[in-house]
Amino acid sequence: MKPIVPKKNEPIRIGYYICHCGTNIAGMVDVEAVAKYVATLPNVAISRNYKYMCSDPGQELIQQDIREHRLNRIVVEACSPLLHELTFRKATEAAGLNPFYVQMVNTREHNSWVHTDRTEATRKAMALARAAIQRVPHHKPLEVKKVPVNPNVLIVGGGIAGIHAALTLANAGKMVYLVDKEATIGGHMAMFDKTFPTLDCAMCVLSPKMAAVGSHPNIHLWTYSEVAKVDGYVGNFNITVRRKPRYILEDLCTGCQECVDACVFKEPKFPDKFNLGLGKRKPVFLPFAQAIPPVVMIDPEVCLNFKRGKNPDGTHTVSDKCKKTCVQACGDRKAIDFKQTEEFKNITVGTIIMATGFQIFDAKRTPFYGYGVYPNVYNALEIERIINASGPTEGELIMRNGQRPKKVAIVHCVGSRDENTNRWCSRVCCLYSLKLAHLIKEHTNAEVYNFYIDMRTPGKSMEEFYNRIAEEGMHLIRGKVADVYPDPNNGATGRLVVQAEDTLTNKILKIPVDMVVLGVGLEPQPDSENLRRQFNLSCSSEGWFLERHPKLAPVNTFTDGIFLAGCCQGPKDIPDSVAQAGAAASEAFALIDKGHVEQEPNTAYILADECSGCKSCIPLCPYTAITFDEERKKAIINEALCKGCGTCVAACPSGSIVQNLFEDEEIFSEIDGVLAPVPV
Amino acid sequence: MTNQTKPSASGETWTPRIVAFFCNWCTYTAADLAGVSRMKHAANARVIRLMCSGRVDPQFIVEALAKGADGVLIGGCHPNDCHYVEGNYKCLRRYQMLKRMIADMGIEPERLRLEWISAAEGEKVKRVINEMTETLTQLGPLGLPQKFDEWDREMEHFAEHVAAREAATGSACPEHGGKPQTLETAHA
Numbered sequence A: 001m002k003p004i005v006p007k008k009n010e011p012i013r014i015g016y017y018i019c020h021c022g023t024n025i026a027g028m029v030d031v032e033a034v035a036k037y038v039a040t041l042p043n044v045a046i047s048r049n050y051k052y053m054c055s056d057p058g059q060e061l062i063q064q065d066i067r068e069h070r071l072n073r074i075v076v077e078a079c080s081p082l083l084h085e086l087t088f089r090k091a092t093e094a095a096g097l098n099p100f101y102v103q104m105v106n107t108r109e110h111n112s113w114v115h116t117d118r119t120e121a122t123r124k125a126m127a128l129a130r131a132a133i134q135r136v137p138h139h140k141p142l143e144v145k146k147v148p149v150n151p152n153v154l155i156v157g158g159g160i161a162g163i164h165a166a167l168t169l170a171n172a173g174k175m176v177y178l179v180d181k182e183a184t185i186g187g188h189m190a191m192f193d194k195t196f197p198t199l200d201c202a203m204c205v206l207s208p209k210m211a212a213v214g215s216h217p218n219i220h221l222w223t224y225s226e227v228a229k230v231d232g233y234v235g236n237f238n239i240t241v242r243r244k245p246r247y248i249l250e251d252l253c254t255g256c257q258e259c260v261d262a263c264v265f266k267e268p269k270f271p272d273k274f275n276l277g278l279g280k281r282k283p284v285f286l287p288f289a290q291a292i293p294p295v296v297m298i299d300p301e302v303c304l305n306f307k308r309g310k311n312p313d314g315t316h317t318v319s320d321k322c323k324k325t326c327v328q329a330c331g332d333r334k335a336i337d338f339k340q341t342e343e344f345k346n347i348t349v350g351t352i353i354m355a356t357g358f359q360i361f362d363a364k365r366t367p368f369y370g371y372g373v374y375p376n377v378y379n380a381l382e383i384e385r386i387i388n389a390s391g392p393t394e395g396e397l398i399m400r401n402g403q404r405p406k407k408v409a410i411v412h413c414v415g416s417r418d419e420n421t422n423r424w425c426s427r428v429c430c431l432y433s434l435k436l437a438h439l440i441k442e443h444t445n446a447e448v449y450n451f452y453i454d455m456r457t458p459g460k461s462m463e464e465f466y467n468r469i470a471e472e473g474m475h476l477i478r479g480k481v482a483d484v485y486p487d488p489n490n491g492a493t494g495r496l497v498v499q500a501e502d503t504l505t506n507k508i509l510k511i512p513v514d515m516v517v518l519g520v521g522l523e524p525q526p527d528s529e530n531l532r533r534q535f536n537l538s539c540s541s542e543g544w545f546l547e548r549h550p551k552l553a554p555v556n557t558f559t560d561g562i563f564l565a566g567c568c569q570g571p572k573d574i575p576d577s578v579a580q581a582g583a584a585a586s587e588a589f590a591l592i593d594k595g596h597v598e599q600e601p602n603t604a605y606i607l608a609d610e611c612s613g614c615k616s617c618i619p620l621c622p623y624t625a626i627t628f629d630e631e632r633k634k635a636i637i638n639e640a641l642c643k644g645c646g647t648c649v650a651a652c653p654s655g656s657i658v659q660n661l662f663e664d665e666e667i668f669s670e671i672d673g674v675l676a677p678v679p680v
Numbered sequence B: 001m002t003n004q005t006k007p008s009a010s011g012e013t014w015t016p017r018i019v020a021f022f023c024n025w026c027t028y029t030a031a032d033l034a035g036v037s038r039m040k041h042a043a044n045a046r047v048i049r050l051m052c053s054g055r056v057d058p059q060f061i062v063e064a065l066a067k068g069a070d071g072v073l074i075g076g077c078h079p080n081d082c083h084y085v086e087g088n089y090k091c092l093r094r095y096q097m098l099k100r101m102i103a104d105m106g107i108e109p110e111r112l113r114l115e116w117i118s119a120a121e122g123e124k125v126k127r128v129i130n131e132m133t134e135t136l137t138q139l140g141p142l143g144l145p146q147k148f149d150e151w152d153r154e155m156e157h158f159a160e161h162v163a164a165r166e167a168a169t170g171s172a173c174p175e176h177g178g179k180p181q182t183l184e185t186a187h188a
């Protein structure tokens, strides 16, 4: 198709189209009246209403009109431009007209969906239409800028989502930087015992993937590391990663753990984070048996060599006051380095995948359940560790008092679906609570009571799983637990009473139990706010990272080139996290494979003849895109650096800066347009 | 939610008109979210999309008021969240200056409002537009275009008056003896 280049002084011929969007728009806006009104406006050659403008016939309608009526401007009044602007630009371009002659009017999201009075909505649709009709004559033909995409990918977070995304991309031949703030990858999944609904062992399916990450030639794995700085834009992000000191040289450590055996602490003494403090470790330790990388680390807070050299300001100097039996044990491998300091790595990547996961709800925030007060109240993750064969009790379900429970209550929805804590459903708690019920029964043959608000088991094979567990003889009680308190008859033994109203029989139940398990919900990571700022993302009001579109762009973000995977976007189970990670990886891959991104040509430029050389724009630019030509005494904008915010344009006292797509005349004519009188 | 209406002197119902400048990344998206979530609100605002609140030229606001808006709303990302680092701070400074300026011009400062609304705050879009509609309804029409017409007419009368005097006495001003300077109205 030969591009239609409008001749100078050629009269403006606008094609106007208002979409019914089924009844989404036409149900609230009198689309015919709007089209009739627009037909009376200057420069309008064609004014139509049509059922679905975004459909193929809708787009063809525009293309045909462009040819037949020699249209040179297009206005589509339909949904948000963030949704379909590209569709109509493409359609217009295919008909040979420059795509930037198109203007969209958002009459669905901003009008028909939010108003209830048909006259008001019709009036608004007319006003918005008029603004666009007055705007488009000022539009200029523009060209999209192409920016190359660096093929490397940064993945933040090494839980199952990050691992899956990393392997997908690395197997496709892309270089991946996988950064995790913990000393090992694996995330929460590594802490689980079995997974629902199949009841297969979590580590058995996870550890081969972890090992594959550790040995993959295309993956740079940086654990115990954090992203310190993010600069740049899609295609070219400059990232600084802070690698915290673990006092072990990763390349030299073989993971033999002879240093752990040789440590002057003969017995493990310090709370072990991986086992949630239920087990003990030494100052030098491997986070857990299958940790990747299989490298030990030293905790300077408790290692004698550091501790004895602790400075008043909290820093450590190597004291030489410990026998350093670990160093002797390490011998020629020389992997221990007490002088290690944090290290900064600079990398350039084209795309980023956020897979930073979740944290569990802190049950201390619901004090009536007694978590942290009564030793026999546990959260679900603690039970995962206790029940796990490599956990602190080697898989024996033993309580803090050394006994095995005979009666166990599992409380669903702790910190979920609750006005006072978190309002959302965490999606996995009903299912993992059923799973724990099964495992507890299997391990101890205890009586298990599950207290639920509603039993929520959506997803493939989940309802069947629920039925299976129910048939195993669990007590399933529909009722929210109101209180957990020490058994007045059996106080000294640590027995507890769980009080709830059974909403099916309307009876208040008081059930004495030995152990209470709290089915805690999922929450955004505590540092998600910082990450959000750092990566320029948006968060939902709950704090989960916001996807670009809840249905149509669930792994994209509002920042081009950054994608979401796993629970950082919202609670989900393992299969969904993996599916989303695959989707995020393929979105990244699609960008890399294409090799370039197209950028909105909304950059600013200077009309040199008009620039008075006052320099007021120069300090305003956050990208230092504006420089000053001392010889000519004029400001110059480097188009490659300009991101198109328009701040300098608004500040220029002589009006000599122009922003493409948002020129002053364009905005002024929109202002006049929305305020012009309309006939209804 | 219905519109705030108030009968005007001419007997027709008057309802305030708000021109809203929303930044593409946060507030415009929030308004889209309000739509997707069907959060019903007053139909008085007309949104103009800009890439950043930093693009809001004070002249846009003056123009909107001069062309008949009863109020102007600016929506941008929260502090530290601007897609372009700090455009919203630039906007804030201009807003504060403008607020003083319009007050000096005899326009109630409440007619100009700046709000930080993130992409997730559809609810806030609804609330702010409803509140502002309410406030403007209380304040009544600003009616700058009509005022401009009135001032024009006054100027004409004045000019006629002066011309008549000139014809009678041969000089308009006893001291300078020259013609009166024509005053340009703001919207000319």
Ligand code: FES
Residues within 6 Å of the ligand: B023, B024, B025, B026, B027, B051, B052, B053, B054, B075, B076, B077, B081, B082, B083, B084, B086, B087, B088
């Ligand atoms: S992008 Fe929203 S205020 Fe700058």
